[in-house]
Amino acid sequence: MRNPWLDIPEVDYVGHMSSPTVNQRPVLSRLLGDALGSVRPRTLLVLGCSTGNGLEHVNPEVTSRVTVVDVNPAYLLRLGERFPNPGFELDVQCADLADAVLKREAFDLVHAALVLEYVEWPLLLPRVAAALKSGGVLSVVLQLPSLSSPAVTPTTFVSLQSVESLFRFVEPGALVEAARGEGLTLDTRRTELLATGKAFEVLRFVKHAV
Ligand SMILES: C[S@@+](CC[C@H](N)C(=O)[O-])C[C@H]1O[C@@H](n2cnc3c(N)ncnc32)[C@H](O)[C@@H]1O
Numbered sequence: 001m002r003n004p005w006l007d008i009p010e011v012d013y014v015g016h017m018s019s020p021t022v023n024q025r026p027v028l029s030r031l032l033g034d035a036l037g038s039v040r041p042r043t044l045l046v047l048g049c050s051t052g053n054g055l056e057h058v059n060p061e062v063t064s065r066v067t068v069v070d071v072n073p074a075y076l077l078r079l080g081e082r083f084p085n086p087g088f089e090l091d092v093q094c095a096d097l098a099d100a101v102l103k104r105e106a107f108d109l110v111h112a113a114l115v116l117e118y119v120e121w122p123l124l125l126p127r128v129a130a131a132l133k134s135g136g137v138l139s140v141v142l143q144l145p146s147l148s149s150p151a152v153t154p155t156t157f158v159s160l161q162s163v164e165s166l167f168r169f170v171e172p173g174a175l176v177e178a179a180r181g182e183g184l185t186l187d188t189r190r191t192e193l194l195a196t197g198k199a200f201e202v203l204r205f206v207k208h209a210v
Contacts, residue, residue, distance in 0.1 A: 004166055013075065015157050016155050023195065025053055029056070030054075031141055032053070032057060036058060036063070041062070041107070041108035042062070043064070044058065044108070045067045045107040045109070047097060047128070048114070049068035050070060051075045051076075063088050065091065068090070068093065069100050070093075070094065071094070079092065080092060105134070107132055108137070109136065113141035116175070117167050121170055129183060135209055138184055138207070141192075183208045189203045189204075
């Protein structure tokens with residue numbers, strides 16, 4: 001099956017995420033900024049990076065290499081335009097996370113925000129754990145179910161509705177349990193309430209030293 005994300009134009013995606021009824025883009029940017037500020041990674045991997053939301057918070061004096069993965073080549077093209085001279089090494093990978101090759105023991109921080117909902121995350125998690133260095137941090141942002149609005153809020157950008165067929169809520173407890181099995185210990189977990197009525201669960205895991 002063709003991934004519906006491939007058919008969502010970049011302007012629709014950014015317009016949807018920034019529209020007043022969704023307004024998730026600035027929150028997600030801040031959450032990557034928070035993770036960068038507390039982990040201070042030398043190497044960063046961003047899964048489902050879209051157009052590089054939040055990469056503006058990367059401090060090149062701290063982070064020397066950033067790897068980004070997304071299935072949509074147009075989003076990655078835009079990312080490259082937004083960060084033409086980033087001051088850090090930028091490794092852009094256009095790949096489906098179902099089979100993307102993630103370098104082993106290479107990253108101090110892996111960030112996955114609102115992307116596990118669109119992939120077979122139990123199959124991806126072991127590869128993510130293997131990609132972390134010992135002592136590295138996995139940062140995850142999950143969308144929590146809302147009583148008042150559907151998973152993908154309707155906006156004027158109707159193309160976004162096609163990804164709802166792919167969307168599956170990830171139960172935070174199930175992720176914590178599976179992560180433990182991969183040597184990732186839950187470090188912090190909190191709920192981020194959005195002004196629109198939805199909420200995110202923000203989790204950080206640390207890879208055990210072996
Ligand atoms: C809701 S957006 C993520 C938001 C972004 N992480 C942020 O913080 O602003 C989901 C992203 O995941 C990407 N994506 C969805 N399924 C994917 C897959 N199977 N492999 C790689 N990228 C995928 C989409 O193209 C899209 O850019």
